[in-house]
Amino acid sequence: MTTLYARELEIAQLAVQRAAILTKRVFLEKAKGTVSKDDASPVTIGDFGAQALIIAALRAHFPHDAIVAEEEAAQLRADAGLRDLIWGLVRETKLEDVAAEGLLGGGVRDVEDLMEVLDRGRSEGGRIGRVWTIDPIDGTKGFLRGGQYAIALALLEDGDVKVGVLGCPNLPVDDAAPLAAEVGAEGEDGMGVVFSAVVGQGATSRPLGAGGLAEGKRIQMREVKEMAGASFCESVESGHSNQSEAAQIAQKLGITKPSVRMDSQAKYGSIARGAGDIYLRLPTSKTYQEKIWDHAAGDLIVREAGGQVTDTKGQRLDFGVGRTLASNSGVIAAPAAVHGRVLEVVQEVLGLN
């Protein structure tokens, strides 16, 4: 008997791993000054390059699936220099393990094909069928700083997340490493982890590496015995999540430790493996709609590790309404046993009850 989604998981993990080789290289070249400011922002190069590599792999293995990705080719069509620079990087980026690279496949043929591949990510998503969602670099500010960022890939089927993979190049491999705002730097030993989950099959972590897939370990959220000892993470940007409300919520819950602020879905991965406990993302505006690629992989990884993820109204995140989470507002992710209590306090502080 084959395990459900085994092939999707393997391809997704390898695709994320290969994309991370490109983003790490872009970061290092930026540090060396090889990618100059005149060329384009390194984040732009990393975003397009990583997205193209992932979509090329999906096209080769699952040609009929729809794709909702963050970036689109329009900007590149008007900029031949940038296009050629990205094409050069994409062409050269391969997994070090020849067998793994052969298995993943999915090359990009030429510059025109690069545009075509990127634009495959323009699906509107929705409630029907198979839809992959990609954030090639989640946490762009973290990426630029050498802080946390993630390469995020998830498969939705009829609006539900079935497979989620998060590559986090700047998080420690060690699941037991303490949660810190800025940990590690690319290239350092012991850095780079991939979190994965398949619905009903639990969540795992494994070293990110650059070859084939390393062996995975089961991850689980930490049991919160007393709120006083809990730690919560939130966004770095005050414009992305209301930090003063989060502080009030933490205080009411009796949490004594200061929050850990980190960019990207590294927050979901960190709580899923018990390095932190609670992730709060509180709306700062009534108009901003969260994007599905910013949450799909993290949502499944946390739920498969024993957590619950809802919005501030207590509703599950609904990935079936299009490219955004139009029917949700904010995110509360916590171990299932304490999620209800956290939600109660969130609603009290936000005046929702």
Ligand SMILES: Nc1ncnc2c1ncn2[C@@H]1O[C@H](COP(=O)(O)OS(=O)(=O)O)[C@@H](OP(=O)(O)O)[C@H]1O
């Ligand atoms: N106004 C507003 N409110 C909420 N969220 C927003 C907002 N603007 C952007 N974004 C999205 O936030 C993504 C980065 O999320 P983070 O949690 O990493 O934010 S933070 O940088 O740590 O604050 C970021 O993802 P990337 O663009 O992939 O970096 C955005 O999609």
Ligand SMILES: [Mg+2]
């Ligand atoms: Mg993002």
Ligand SMILES: [Mg+2]
């Ligand atoms: Mg992004």
Ligand SMILES: [Mg+2]
């Ligand atoms: Mg962006």
